[in-house]
Amino acid sequence: MAVFKIVHITKYQYNWPIKESINEIRLFPHNFDNQDVLQHQLLITNNPDVQISKDYYGNRVGNFDNLEVHEEMTIESRMLVRVNHSLKIPEIDTATVQDLEKEKGKSIALLRLSYPETITKQKKIIAILKKINCVGKPIIEIAQQCNYYVFKTFIYTKGITNIETTIDEILEIKKGVCQDFAHILLQLLRTAGIPARYVSGYICPNENGLRGEGATHAWVEFYSPTQGWLGLDPTNNIWTMDNHVKLSVGRNFNDCTPVKGTFKGLSKQTLSVCVSIGYEDGRQFEEINDVKLQEVSIEEQKQLNYKEQQQQQQQQ
Known part of the structure; x- marks a missing residue:
């Protein structure tokens, strides 16, 4: 038997402000056989209302809209879990x-x-x-x-x-x-x-x-x-x-995708995921990964390049 304190941070960054993002998350550990969730907390940029339901496989799923204009969105899931496999x-x-x-x-x-x-x-x-x-x-x-x-x-x-x-x-x-x-x-x-x-x-x-x-x-x-x-x-x-x-x-x-969604606006996004794991004896382990996303289409890339050129001309 082991108890872990896990912090899972998902950070999206955009090179241009976006108007809205619509998201679906599966970041809710729940009581499977031989696993007890002692605590769980969810923190999201702009504190949107999260609608929670269950999918076909019994997973808890959260859906939310981040309506405010933003250039960064962070989803932080904090959990305390006891496992006995x-x-x-x-x-x-x-x-x-x-x-x-x-x-x-x-x-x-x-x-x-x-x-x-x-x-x-x-x-x-x-x-x-x-x-x-x-x-x-x-x-x-x-x-x-x-x-x-x-x-x-x-x-x-x-x-x-x-x-x-x-x-x-x-x-x-x-x-x-x-x-x-x-x-x-x-x-x-x-x-x-x-x-x-x-x-x-x-x-x-x-x-x-x-x-x-x-x-x-x-x-x-x-x-x-x-x-x-x-x-x-x-x-x-x-x-x-x-x-x-x-x-x-x-x-x-x-x-089972932990986080997926879409957004309104012309912008290129980057995604990084940080997982921090704490033990009962006080030890801490942390790893940060930059996630390789699907490439944007040729047409989208052309629009992004054009937008960047316009911005550079305005700054000159």
Whole structure:
């Protein structure tokens, strides 16, 4: 069991003032199995009214409009969370994919999480599963072997992918970060007939040198008919532990995006994310990341260049 004080700060900056931003956030840790939220506070620039609801997967979702003209917007989520994943290390389990069929027949949610994404390189995914030789093996063994394959085959590399990178692209370059590793593992498990879901959260440093520590993290949970949802971290080839703090779950990253939205106005935005993690013994860990956003269109770039030229002429 472990208690963490986490501060997650998302900062958007704009090179020109914008009139309005409309946002959707999933920054509300809630009481999943083996995780208790002791405190939570949300602070947003201009203090907008946040409408909170639940999505299809049970995540708390906040929606708000920041109507005032601004050149910067900060969303700060402060939480105190107690985690105990010790009971989630799976027991010896002989349940097979065939044993899942009755479960999927009774649950639309499980069935929905069993379909792999439509990709052009699906034959490569099938070839990987043949290499692993999943036929007749217990679900837990298949999941472990797929997890190890992703960990061993794909190189953990920051800055080479972004939130728009596809599974096909990851299979091609064989590099990426936790989000990419999770998407590949999901594709393998679902193709094998195992319901699996994407998990967004944090992995808190424990001086073991885990990849992705101290920042937003992603991993996978798959469903066992006898033990329920079990978590695997393909970035580190481990089962989820006491230092995995869960925010939200969904089919993929898009279902779990911590912050997404749009704004009115012609401006180029930059995004940085700072995650600070405090321990019961007073230790503190902080990491700041500049997030690689989707490139603006050629037309938008032309308009931005024209606006900048006008500003320079006015200053001369």
